Amino acid sequence: MKAKYILENYDRIVKEIKNPKIIFSNDLTPFLKKFTLESYLIHQIEFSILNNEIKYILKNTIHNLHPRANKIKCNAAESNAELKHYIPYIIKELNLSSNQVSWYWCTNNKNTGYIFQDFEIEDLSQEQRFFLYCYHTLKKENYKIKKTNKEIIFKLNSKAKIEQYIHQKQYALENLTHRLIKEITLEHTSNLNQFSNNYDKTDCLKITYIYLEKLHHFIEKEYKIYLNLNSQIPFRSTFIKEFKISKKINEVKTIFLKSNINDKVLKLVYEPILKIETLNIHGNLTYYEFNYCSEIIKELYKQIESENLTEEVILDCxxxxxxxxxxxxxxxxxxxxxxxEPLEDNTQKIYDLFRILKIYNQKQSRNAIKYKTNLPSIKKQIIAWIEEEINYLNKIIDQEKNQFRIPYQDENNIKFLSVFSVAQLSFFFGLLIDTNIIDHKNQADVIRFIAKNFKTKNTDKIAIESLRTKFHNVESATIKVVQEKLLEIIALTKD
Incomplete structure (x- = not known):
C-alpha cells in the first residue's frame, strides 16, 4: 500500500501564505482562542547602567501566542529599586493605563523587565493573526505527525520496511525544504529565527521552515540508524551539535595554522573540513559525506589531544x-x-618500487567507508599505480636489451669508474661531441660505448635508456658539477 504523504497541511499553509486573499478572507480569532485562556501583549524593556546613569530601551512587542513568548522566563519579584522607579515613566511612554498592565522581571537577567498588557486577539492586525495561525497550526501538525509516525513504525515488522518508510519521509521533507528556501530571502541564515513587526509573507515562510526543520530533527534523533545516507543533511542538523563538530573544527584549524606542516598536506586535510564548515541552508552535503568528514575531523582531534599531529600522522589518518x-x-x-629520482638505474627503481609496494600492501585502510563513493579505495589506486610503474620500467629494460643490444663481451671486461654520475657522464660526452673532440655523428654508438665501458659509484651497469634520456634533459646541478671539473682541467694546463 502506498504510504500517505505526511506534509499535506504544510503544503496547504504554504499555498495560503502565497495567496494574500486567504489571509484577509478568514476570521482566525476563534481558532487562536483555542490555544490560550488569556490574551496579552508582552513589552520587553532592557535597562543599562553606565557611569551611574540608567538608560532603557523598549524592545519589540509580541503577543503571548507568539513563538518567542514560550522562551520568556519571568517573575513578579522585586528588583533594583532604582530601576523600579522608571516603571511609571515607561508605562506612560507606551501610552498605557497602569490598571491594564502587570510588571515582571526576567528570571535570568535582573536588567530586563516585561510589561504584560491586556489585549484582545480581535484587536491584533489580520497579518499578525495569520502569522500566529500558521505557527499554532504547524506546531499542532508536528505533534500529530510525530505521534502518527511512531504508531506506524511500531507496527512495521522489519528493518527494511522501516528504512523504506523513513526514506520516504526524508524525501518529502527535503523536497518541501528546497521549495521553501527558494521563497525565503535571507541576508544571513542567523536571521531565520528572527521575525519582523510586519508579520509578512517572509515571516510566515520562516516559521514554516522552522517547524519543517523540527520534523527533520525528530527523524534524526528517533530513527538515526534508518536514515537514507544519500539524502541531504539540514544545515542545522542535530548531529552537528551532538558530535561537537564546530568546536573540533576550530581547534583543529588553530593547531594547523600554528604548525609547520607542508602546505600541500594542509590543503588535502582542509577539503573535508571545509565541506562541513561551508554547510549552508541550500543543503550541499549528504548524511554520508557529513559522517565521513566528521570521522576525519574527530580522528585529527584525537591526535591533537595526544599531541601527536605530524605530517606523517595526517597522511596515515x-x-x-x-x-x-x-x-x-x-x-x-x-x-x-x-x-x-636519485636512482640512476631502472633495475634499482624496480627494486625500490617493490619495497614500497610491500609497504602499501600491508598498510591498513578501511573498506567500509570512502571519501569518493564513485572511485576505488586509495589503497587500490596506489597499489595499481605502483604495479603499472613496475611493468613500465620492465618494458623499458626489455626494450633496451632488444634495441640497443651490446655485442657479447667478457664479464671480466674492464669498465672505467667515473666520479661523474650517469647524468654528468652523458652531459660531458655531449660536450665532447658538440666540440668535435669526438667526431662521430651516430649518438647511439656513443651511448652504447659509455654503457659498455663506464660505471659510476652508484651502479656498475649503466642503462642505455637512462643515458639517452639524460642526453636531452640536462639539469642545472649537473652542468655545475661538470663545469667545476672542466675548470680543474684548465687549471692543470697552467704553469
Missing part, C-alpha cells in the same frame, strides 16, 4: 580512513617519484 581523493593520489605518487 587519511589513508586509514580511505580518503580516496585524486589530490591525495597525486600527492602520494609524486612523493614516490621524488624518492625514485
Amino acid at each position: 587519511l589513508f586509514d580512513l580511505n580518503f580516496n581523493s585524486l589530490q591525495l593520489f597525486k600527492y602520494i605518487t609524486n612523493t614516490i617519484l621524488q624518492e625514485l
Whole structure:
C-alpha cells in the first residue's frame, strides 16, 4: 500500500501564505482562542547602567501566542529599586493605563523587565493573526505527525520496511525544504529565527521552515540508524551539535595554522573540513559525506589531544580512513617519484618500487567507508599505480636489451669508474661531441660505448635508456658539477 504523504497541511499553509486573499478572507480569532485562556501583549524593556546613569530601551512587542513568548522566563519579584522607579515613566511612554498592565522581571537577567498588557486577539492586525495561525497550526501538525509516525513504525515488522518508510519521509521533507528556501530571502541564515513587526509573507515562510526543520530533527534523533545516507543533511542538523563538530573544527584549524606542516598536506586535510564548515541552508552535503568528514575531523582531534599531529600522522589518518581523493593520489605518487629520482638505474627503481609496494600492501585502510563513493579505495589506486610503474620500467629494460643490444663481451671486461654520475657522464660526452673532440655523428654508438665501458659509484651497469634520456634533459646541478671539473682541467694546463 502506498504510504500517505505526511506534509499535506504544510503544503496547504504554504499555498495560503502565497495567496494574500486567504489571509484577509478568514476570521482566525476563534481558532487562536483555542490555544490560550488569556490574551496579552508582552513589552520587553532592557535597562543599562553606565557611569551611574540608567538608560532603557523598549524592545519589540509580541503577543503571548507568539513563538518567542514560550522562551520568556519571568517573575513578579522585586528588583533594583532604582530601576523600579522608571516603571511609571515607561508605562506612560507606551501610552498605557497602569490598571491594564502587570510588571515582571526576567528570571535570568535582573536588567530586563516585561510589561504584560491586556489585549484582545480581535484587536491584533489580520497579518499578525495569520502569522500566529500558521505557527499554532504547524506546531499542532508536528505533534500529530510525530505521534502518527511512531504508531506506524511500531507496527512495521522489519528493518527494511522501516528504512523504506523513513526514506520516504526524508524525501518529502527535503523536497518541501528546497521549495521553501527558494521563497525565503535571507541576508544571513542567523536571521531565520528572527521575525519582523510586519508579520509578512517572509515571516510566515520562516516559521514554516522552522517547524519543517523540527520534523527533520525528530527523524534524526528517533530513527538515526534508518536514515537514507544519500539524502541531504539540514544545515542545522542535530548531529552537528551532538558530535561537537564546530568546536573540533576550530581547534583543529588553530593547531594547523600554528604548525609547520607542508602546505600541500594542509590543503588535502582542509577539503573535508571545509565541506562541513561551508554547510549552508541550500543543503550541499549528504548524511554520508557529513559522517565521513566528521570521522576525519574527530580522528585529527584525537591526535591533537595526544599531541601527536605530524605530517606523517595526517597522511596515515587519511589513508586509514580511505580518503580516496585524486589530490591525495597525486600527492602520494609524486612523493614516490621524488624518492625514485636519485636512482640512476631502472633495475634499482624496480627494486625500490617493490619495497614500497610491500609497504602499501600491508598498510591498513578501511573498506567500509570512502571519501569518493564513485572511485576505488586509495589503497587500490596506489597499489595499481605502483604495479603499472613496475611493468613500465620492465618494458623499458626489455626494450633496451632488444634495441640497443651490446655485442657479447667478457664479464671480466674492464669498465672505467667515473666520479661523474650517469647524468654528468652523458652531459660531458655531449660536450665532447658538440666540440668535435669526438667526431662521430651516430649518438647511439656513443651511448652504447659509455654503457659498455663506464660505471659510476652508484651502479656498475649503466642503462642505455637512462643515458639517452639524460642526453636531452640536462639539469642545472649537473652542468655545475661538470663545469667545476672542466675548470680543474684548465687549471692543470697552467704553469
